Amino acid sequence: MKESVQYKIFKVFNAFILLVIVFCTLYPFLNVIAQSFSSEAFINAGQVSLLPKGFNIETYKTVTQDKMFWINYKNTVVYTVVGTAISMFLTIIFAYALSKRRLAGRRFFTVFAVFTMFFNGGLIPNYVLINSIGFDNTMWAIVIPGAISIYNMLIMKSFFENMPEELEEAASIDGLNTYGILLRIVLPLSKAVVATMILFYAVGHWNSWFPAFLYLDQKELFPVTIYLRNLIAGVTGGQSAGATSADNLTQISANIKSVTMVLTILPILTIYPFVQKYFVSGVMLGSVK
Template sequence: MKESRSYKVFKVCNAIILLFIVFITLYPFLNVVAQSFSSESYINSGKVNLIPRGFNIDTYKTVTKDAMFWTNYKNTVVYSVVGTAISMFLTTIFAYALSKKRLLGRKFLTMFAVFTMFFNGGLIPNYVLINSLGFGNSIWAIVIPGAISIYNMLIMKSFFENMPEELEEAAAIDGLNTYGMLFRIVLPLSKAVIATMVLFYAVGHWNSWFPAFLYLDQKELFPVTIYLRNMIAGATGVTSAGATSADNLTQISANIKSVTMVLTILPILTIYPFVQRYFVTGIMLGSVKQ
């Protein structure tokens, strides 16, 4: 069909608006990347925008030579993998159980779960509870307290509710029990929503810093986000590591924040393209009635 002039004008305007939105979205990140490769004189004078000025990688060398940075980086990977695995297991079985109308007390359990989205015990009671359980200075203080996101659970619950009941009825006739239905029928058909939830949880654990700041006292247990937080707060222990002159110290202090942010976000940028195609599908399938 031949496109009308008004439709062509609409497409041009739509493309311009979307390009503008993309630009203003990417600009802060590209600016941080440019600053991480720029020299301190250009950074301090505010001349760095999208292109590095006075190309310099001294700070990258200094940070990557710091053993504590890699220790915290490894901690973040461990916390993210273990935390995501625990969260996915608990969220999946909870959502699957609540999706069954025959479950006794289903409405009460759903209301109880939703209640926790709006009310909690408070910071001090949570701190006392975690330490009384013996979770202080351990991985469990990071991965257990927020293991289930009620928002994510409700999305998965809605997704499971929209699956045809005939599938499970046929599986029951073939002799499968509840666990067999879940692991052999339901989960293989739920790849989109599972990939979406894995992304949500992984990014959440990767970016999390406050639980570690609250419950961990040993630097060897900190995630890399605490390392970044200390840099932003003005910590100088790492900036002096590997610095051999006053010029190096000045350079490092000028772009240590941008360098650390770039190194921290790289894994997420690497993984995201592989799960992005499931993202919209998983959200829509879990929230829209079929």
């Protein structure tokens, strides 16, 4: 079909708007990367934009040569993997159960779950609870308290509700029980929403630092986010915070924030392209239409 003049104008205007949005989205990220490789003089002068100036890697060396950095990095990987696995397990079984209209007390459990989105026990009661059950200075203080996101659970619940009931009825006639139907029928057909929820939970666990700040006292148990936070606090407070000498302290304090942001988000940026194709479809298919 021949395109009209109005449609051609629309395409040009649409492409221009999208390019502006892409530039506004990428510029802060590219600026952070450029600052992480720039020298202190150019950063303080505000001359760093998209490309590094006065190229240096002193801060990267200072951070990556510290043994504690890699210990905390390993902790973050463990917390993310274990926490995501626990969160997905609990979210799937909770959402699948609530998606069944024949479930006794379904409305009560749904309202009870939504209630927790608006009200919680508060910081001090949660801290007392974690300490009283012996979770302090353990991995479980990080991965258990926030194991289920009710928002994610509701999205998955809605996705399960939209699946044809005939599939499960046919599987039941063939001899599968509830768990067999979930594992062999429902989950294989839910790859999009499952991949999306994995991404949500993994990013949340990877970026989390406040629970570790509250419940962990041993440096060997810290996630990398706490290590980088302490590094920033130490430098801005006038301490070397792991610097090998006082000579590079000024340089480190100039671009430490940029370096820490790059080191923190790099693994997520590496994983995201592999699940991006499921991201939009998973959210839209499971959303309330």
